[in-house]
Amino acid sequence: MFSVFRDLLRYNIEFAIGCVFVGVIVIFAGLSFFSPFDPTQVYTVIPDRPPDSQHWFGTNSRGQDMFWQLTFAFRNTLGFGLTVAILSRIISIVVGLAAGYLGGWVDRVLMFFNDIFVAIPIFPILILFYFVMRSNLNSFTLALIMACFGWPFDARLIRAVTLGLRHREFTRQAVFAGMSPLKIMFEEHLPYVMPIIFATALANMIWSIGLEVTLAVLGFTNINIPTVGTTLYWANNHSAMVVGVWWWILIPVIIVIILFIGLFLLAVSLNEYIDPRSRLRRMGA
Amino acid sequence: MKTYLLFALKRFIQLVAVVFAGCSVAFVVSHLSPISPVEMVIGRVSGQSSYSPEAIESLRATLTELFGLNVPLHEQYFNFLRRLVVVDFGPALIAFPRPAMQLVMLALPWTLGLLSVAVIFTWVLGNIVGGLAGYYQNSRFLKAFGIVAIGAQPIPYYIVAFLMVIIFGFLWPVLPISDGFSMNVRPGWTFEFIASVLHHSILPAASLTIVGIGTWFLGMRALVSNIVTEDYVTYAELAGVKQDRVVFSYVIRNAVVPQLTALAMALGGIFSGTIITEQVFGYPGLGSLLVRAVNGGDSALVLAVSCISVIAVASAIFIIDLAHPLIDPRVKAE
Amino acid sequence: MADILTVDRLKAYYLMNYYGIRREVRAVDDITMTVKQNEVYGIAGESSSGKTSFIKVLAAAIRPPMRIVAGSVIFHFGDRNVDVTSASPEEIESIRWKHLSYIMQGSMSVLNPVRRIENIFEDFAARPLGLSGRAFKDRVITHLAKLKLGPEVLRAYAHELSGGMRQRVTIGLATICNPEFIIADEPTTALDVVVQKDVLSLIRDLQKEMGSSVVFVTHDMSVHANMADRVGIIYAGRLIEEAPTRQLFVAPKHPYTAHLVASLPRIGDTTQRPALEGRPPNLAAPPPGCRFHPRCPLAIDICKKEVPPLEEVVPGHRSACWRWRDVEPLAGSIAVARVAESVA
Numbered sequence: 001m002f003s004v005f006r007d008l009l010r011y012n013i014e015f016a017i018g019c020v021f022v023g024v025i026v027i028f029a030g031l032s033f034f035s036p037f038d039p040t041q042v043y044t045v046i047p048d049r050p051p052d053s054q055h056w057f058g059t060n061s062r063g064q065d066m067f068w069q070l071t072f073a074f075r076n077t078l079g080f081g082l083t084v085a086i087l088s089r090i091i092s093i094v095v096g097l098a099a100g101y102l103g104g105w106v107d108r109v110l111m112f113f114n115d116i117f118v119a120i121p122i123f124p125i126l127i128l129f130y131f132v133m134r135s136n137l138n139s140f141t142l143a144l145i146m147a148c149f150g151w152p153f154d155a156r157l158i159r160a161v162t163l164g165l166r167h168r169e170f171t172r173q174a175v176f177a178g179m180s181p182l183k184i185m186f187e188e189h190l191p192y193v194m195p196i197i198f199a200t201a202l203a204n205m206i207w208s209i210g211l212e213v214t215l216a217v218l219g220f221t222n223i224n225i226p227t228v229g230t231t232l233y234w235a236n237n238h239s240a241m242v243v244g245v246w247w248w249i250l251i252p253v254i255i256v257i258i259l260f261i262g263l264f265l266l267a268v269s270l271n272e273y274i275d276p277r278s279r280l281r282r283m284g285a
Numbered sequence: 286m287k288t289y290l291l292f293a294l295k296r297f298i299q300l301v302a303v304v305f306a307g308c309s310v311a312f313v314v315s316h317l318s319p320i321s322p323v324e325m326v327i328g329r330v331s332g333q334s335s336y337s338p339e340a341i342e343s344l345r346a347t348l349t350e351l352f353g354l355n356v357p358l359h360e361q362y363f364n365f366l367r368r369l370v371v372v373d374f375g376p377a378l379i380a381f382p383r384p385a386m387q388l389v390m391l392a393l394p395w396t397l398g399l400l401s402v403a404v405i406f407t408w409v410l411g412n413i414v415g416g417l418a419g420y421y422q423n424s425r426f427l428k429a430f431g432i433v434a435i436g437a438q439p440i441p442y443y444i445v446a447f448l449m450v451i452i453f454g455f456l457w458p459v460l461p462i463s464d465g466f467s468m469n470v471r472p473g474w475t476f477e478f479i480a481s482v483l484h485h486s487i488l489p490a491a492s493l494t495i496v497g498i499g500t501w502f503l504g505m506r507a508l509v510s511n512i513v514t515e516d517y518v519t520y521a522e523l524a525g526v527k528q529d530r531v532v533f534s535y536v537i538r539n540a541v542v543p544q545l546t547a548l549a550m551a552l553g554g555i556f557s558g559t560i561i562t563e564q565v566f567g568y569p570g571l572g573s574l575l576v577r578a579v580n581g582g583d584s585a586l587v588l589a590v591s592c593i594s595v596i597a598v599a600s601a602i603f604i605i606d607l608a609h610p611l612i613d614p615r616v617k618a619e
Numbered sequence: 620m621a622d623i624l625t626v627d628r629l630k631a632y633y634l635m636n637y638y639g640i641r642r643e644v645r646a647v648d649d650i651t652m653t654v655k656q657n658e659v660y661g662i663a664g665e666s667s668s669g670k671t672s673f674i675k676v677l678a679a680a681i682r683p684p685m686r687i688v689a690g691s692v693i694f695h696f697g698d699r700n701v702d703v704t705s706a707s708p709e710e711i712e713s714i715r716w717k718h719l720s721y722i723m724q725g726s727m728s729v730l731n732p733v734r735r736i737e738n739i740f741e742d743f744a745a746r747p748l749g750l751s752g753r754a755f756k757d758r759v760i761t762h763l764a765k766l767k768l769g770p771e772v773l774r775a776y777a778h779e780l781s782g783g784m785r786q787r788v789t790i791g792l793a794t795i796c797n798p799e800f801i802i803a804d805e806p807t808t809a810l811d812v813v814v815q816k817d818v819l820s821l822i823r824d825l826q827k828e829m830g831s832s833v834v835f836v837t838h839d840m841s842v843h844a845n846m847a848d849r850v851g852i853i854y855a856g857r858l859i860e861e862a863p864t865r866q867l868f869v870a871p872k873h874p875y876t877a878h879l880v881a882s883l884p885r886i887g888d889t890t891q892r893p894a895l896e897g898r899p900p901n902l903a904a905p906p907p908g909c910r911f912h913p914r915c916p917l918a919i920d921i922c923k924k925e926v927p928p929l930e931e932v933v934p935g936h937r938s939a940c941w942r943w944r945d946v947e948p949l950a951g952s953i954a955v956a957r958v959a960e961s962v963a
Contacts, residue, residue: 115299118550119599120307123557124575124591125314131579131587132317153550210441214561217443218576232447241455253448257440264439268503516728523680523723524792525715526742534742535731542733614776615732 008273015269021262025255029078032071037064039072039226048245058247061238070252072226074259077209080139080227084208085201087147092155093197097185099155100162107159117152122211125149130220138222142215146208154200158193165189199274202267206260213256228256293607300603305366307595312365315588316358323348325582351375374589377578385589388574393593395465396570399486400559403493407555408548410494411501416537418502419509431506438499442558446492446565453488461485463567489566493559504547508540515539542613549605556598622695623800623832624654624677629690629704631676644903646672646685648856651929654832656799659823661847661864662836663879665899669856670836671724674802677834678721679703679711694719696799717747720798722790722822724805729789730777736788737773740795747796762795763788766821783814787821794825801826801833807842819846840883844868852876855900855910858929862936872938872946874917881949893949909941917942 008015037044043063051058057066099110129145130137165171165188174184209228215221216229219237223230231252235241240248323345331341349355356364368374377385411434418427437445454462466472466481512518513536521531560572567573571590578586628651633644646669654660664670675681677692692703696718701710723729731739740759745751750758760770766787777785786806793801803822807815823846826833835846843850844864851861852875860873871877878895897914900906906913912922921941929939940946 112299112302116303116306118553119303119595119602120310121553121556121560121594121598123560124587124594125311127575127579128311128314128587128591129317131584132315156550206439210439210443214441214443217447218564220579241451249451253444256444260439260441261436264435268435516723517731519680520721520723520729521731521742523678523715523721524743525712525747527746530742534734534738538733539731613733615778 008269012269012273014265015273018262018265018267018269021258022266025074025259025262026078028071028255029075030071032068032075035068035071037068039064039069040224048243051247051251057251058245060235060248061240061243061245062234066247066251069226069231070228070255073228073231073252074255076139076225076227077212077229077256078259080143080212081205081209083140083143084146084150085204087143088150088154088204088208089197089201091147092151092158092200093190093193095151095155096158097162097189097193100159101166101185101189102181103163103166110155111159114152114155117149120149122146122149123214126211126215127220130215139225139227142212142221143208146211150204150208154196154204157196157200161193161196162189196274199267199271202263202270206263206267209256210260228252289610292610296603296606300599303599304596307599308369308592309362309366311588311591311595312362315584315591316361321354323354325584329582369592372593374592375585377583377586377589385583385586388586389571389589389593392569392571392574393597395568396559396563396572397597399489399493399563399568399570400556402486402490403497403555403559404548406490406494407497408501408544411498412505412537412541412544414498415502415505416509416532416540419506419540420513420532420536422510431502434499434502436499437495438503440496442493442496442561443565445496446489446562449488449492450565460488462488465569485568489562489568492562492566493555496558497555500551501544505540505544508543509536512536512539542609545605545609545612549602552601552605553598556594560594621656622653623656623658624834625691625693625695626650626652626677627691627693629673629676629692630688631672631681631685632688633685635684642903645669645856645905646902647676648905649690650853650856650858651690652851652858652861654800654834656832657830659826659833659835659846659848661843661850662834662853663838663840663843663850664853665838667899667902668853669902670853671804672856673853674804674834674836677703678719678802679706679715680721694800715747716743716798717796718798719800720793720796720802722793722801722803722806724808730785732777734776735773736775736777736780740773740792743792744795759791759795763791765825766791782810783817786810786814786818790818790821790825794829794831797829797831799831801831803833803835805837806835807837807839815842822846840879844883852879855905856902857910857939858937859911859939860937861929862933862938866933866936869948871948872932872936872943873940874915874942874946875911877946877949909939917945 009019010016032039041064045055045059045063045065047059047061047063049055049059051066055065055067057070059065060069095110095114099107099114126142126145129142133141162185171184171188174188179188212221212227213229213232216223216227217232217236219233221227221229223233232249235245235248235252238245238248240246326348327341327345330336330344336344354361372386374385374389377383377388414427414430418424418431421427450462453460461484464485466478466485470478470481472478518531518535521535526535560570560575562568563570563572564576571594575587575590577583578590628649629647630645630649631647633642633646635642635644648669650673662670662673672681672685675685676687681687687704690704694701694703694714696714699714701714703711730736734742737756737759741755744759745755748755748758756773759773763770763772768784768787768791772780772784772788780788790806793803806822807818810818819842822833825831833846835843837843847864849861849863850867852859852867852873854875860867860871860876862872867876868880871880875895878893881892893916895914900910900913906923908924909915909918909922909927912918915922917940919942925941927939927941929937932938932943
């Protein structure tokens with residue numbers, strides 16, 4: 001697997017750029033562990049200073065150093081995205097494998113739920129959750145809720161693959177040998193499904209981070225936790241653009257766009273690598 | 286024909302089931318609140334001016350009855366369903382005593398309009414350009430378009446809308462960044478009004494298009510690249526069938542089918558994106574209404590918007606499902 | 620009879636560059652042959668011998684990463700000579716389907732699943748025939764009747780027809796313009812024997828009626844015995860033997876052919892047939908000298924070093940083998956049986 005990674009890095013420029021982008025931001029987020037400032041404190045430095053040698057990203061109207069603030073913001077945001085991705089992978093794997101392999105009424109019931117979740121537009125429901133839970137809505141709860149909405153599409157994908165696998169020889173042999181369905185699902189079929197998991201996990205991260213940013217900017221999450229979205233919320237709250245504190249908005253926006261593009265490039269290049277037909281097309285010199 | 290009608294009936298039943306389930310979810314969530322909506326209203330009202338305890342008590346009693354909270358939960362659920370069928374959500378708090386449904390119906394056309402525009406520009410246009418890009422792999426223009434699409438695609442709706450507000454609001458104010466129409470124009474079927482509506486919809490629509498077109502473009506391009514290697518396409522090219530016939534009737538026509546399915550799956554997300562974008566631009570659709578409702582503590586209105594959203598998206602998916610057998614003759618209408 | 624196709628020293632390779640690894644697969648490596656008018660020429664060979672790549676070049680249907688590296692493929696249609704390897708796209712357009720058509724392998728998926736049969740016919744044949752509307756439709760119906768397909772087929776979609784019907788529609792598509800040259804790529808593979816017989820007799824009748832030349836590719840030697848006037852054997856991208864059908868079966872002049880011919884079973888014959896060892900070579904790194912030498916029971920020193928040229932060893936019969944004189948038909952093959960019969 002390491003050689004795959006190395007090959008991709010060397011020959012697939014999208015993968016390389018994606019790795020660089022995401023890597024830089026991960027390192028940036030990691031710097032938060034060395035921060036001299038506590039992110040929840042305000043007015044620790046002189047407010048509204050443009051970027052200079054002392055404050056690389058300037059300071060905001062709340063008297064916080066933007067550079068260190070953003071390291072926390074990105075750490076929390078990335079952590080959030082990862083949490084949602086992992087949780088929703090678990091749900092979609094279980095649902096997809098079960099529906100594809102067991103079929104029959106299990107499949108029908110699961111797909112019925114799938115259709116329901118597909119039809120419900122997530123944004124109003126998230127707002128509904130915020131409405132009833134207010135400041136009780138911490139990151140993990142939000143992640144859980146988003147995971148409950150992020151599985152339908154990928155579950156269908158996994159189900160399609162599993163349906164194909166079900167009729168293959170090795171599955172029949174396993175059944176004949178007396179393997180329990182659970183064992184078959186997780187030991188025989190899961191390896192086929194793993195590549196899809198990776199590629200969709202990245203897409204899922206993009207989606208969940210995007211949604212979190214959106215909710216936070218509107219003020220619909222716990223605004224005291226520093227994330228990319230809440231940073232923008234506070235910036236709006238203090239009318240940063242109007243006042244002229246452009247670095248408060250522009251710098252996080254630019255960095256988050258880099259993060260998105262990086263994740264996206266990784267997802268796209270992984271997808272292309274996994275699909276044998278597109279790999280073949282790359283071969284034509 | 287009969288099988289098709291049977292199929293339509295089955296799908297309709299599914300639609301009803303989905304709407305029922307979705308609205309129930311919304312109902313359940315809205316009743317999760319540890320704070321009763323009555324207390325929320327009272328809290329706000331008494332914060333603005335002082336009232337005598339008797340006044341507060343009678344207010345509480347009236348509100349409780351109004352919100353139907355004086356009955357046990359399962360009966361509330363029953364009432365909710367009963368009223369859902371006639372789409373009655375009760376009065377909206379922020380515009381008391383106008384029914385919440387009325388506010389929703391005022392906002393709905395704006396959202397639907399923007400949504401239709403979004404779908405047409407992103408799905409239709411994205412698929413056409415993506416199809417051409419997948420077929421004519423050497424066109425530089427299409428390749429450039431592809432790179433731009435990749436760049437814009439992962440960025441969430443809010444950020445793009447936000448950037449557009451910054452660019453067109455502060456840096457280059459040539460297009461209106463808020464409202465559905467100019468303030469000095471009276472609503473009505475006049476040319477002036479319609480022109481103003483179109484003028485104000487340019488930026489929100491553009492914002493939606495920039496984000497959305499990438500997905501369909503890339504998906505279609507990948508799909509077409511695979512279809513082009515299919516036997517029937519190779520055969521048609523071998524036989525000298527005219528190229529535009531091959532591109533449209535053999536390649537794109539076959540690629541549209543899975544894209545249609547994908548559209549049905551993505552509609553929920555596109556709808557969410559639309560109402561988010563509306564909110565940024567102050568567009569008078571469901572998005573702005575929703576935010577106002579939340580900020581005003583109006584649970585009835587929030588519930589109303591949620592349910593209507595579920596109905597709208599589920600209905601759109603239903604229509605697409607109906608179109609499926611018509612487009613793909615292999616699909617058995619069952 | 621005049622020649623209708625001249626292939627001269629044709630080389631077509633797959634050139635690939637994949638994650639830093641260059642590969643050159645020599646699918647067609649120096650083939651020279653001709654096809655006459657009104658002749659059925661069979662091409663036989665194993666899977667991945669390069670025969671499909673070869674006919675793809677003939678049909679002007681190759682795509683990168685496959686490229687023509689050397690040689691020419693010239694069709695002689697009446698007073699026109701068209702070199703497919705170097706002609707302009709417009710020229711190739713003008714001969715497609717009207718003079719040169721193709722029956723593809725796997726009738727399952729060659730018809731556009733979302734288009735009705737009549738529209739597919741229109742796409743393919745209206746322009747070359749220069750007909751439209753009612754006249755065109757009548758022509759299609761008449762032609763389909765020859766293939767024993769009724770006019771109700773026209774309104775159907777591909778998935779609504781049976782496999783045999785689809786194959787007949789495909790044959791109909793390829794023959795409706797009365798082309799002078801038809802390429803048939805494994806048209807009977809994946810069909811059961813009854814349908815095979817139907818399809819083969821259809822093709823044969825149409826060929827006689829139209830006087831076209833047919834290049835027939837299949838690995839099934841019995842089909843060649845039935846249909847072909849001459850047969851060419853391709854092995855590892857090279858033409859290694861070519862002869863009139865009867866002569867090829869009765870007196871093969873290449874050890875590979877001898878084994879191929881002997882593989883046909885005959886009722887009542889229980890002789891054990893010798894199988895060839897080994898497998899076909901990797902076309903990206905073929906063995907030096909004669910490509911068959913690692914498996915050849917008659918191989919000698921020179922076979923390992925020098926490529927035997929394809930020469931006419933008996934009038935009308937070409938072979939690429941240093942030891943063609945020593946090739947005997949194998950036990951159990953038709954030739955031996957015939958000889959035995961004539962002796963007995």
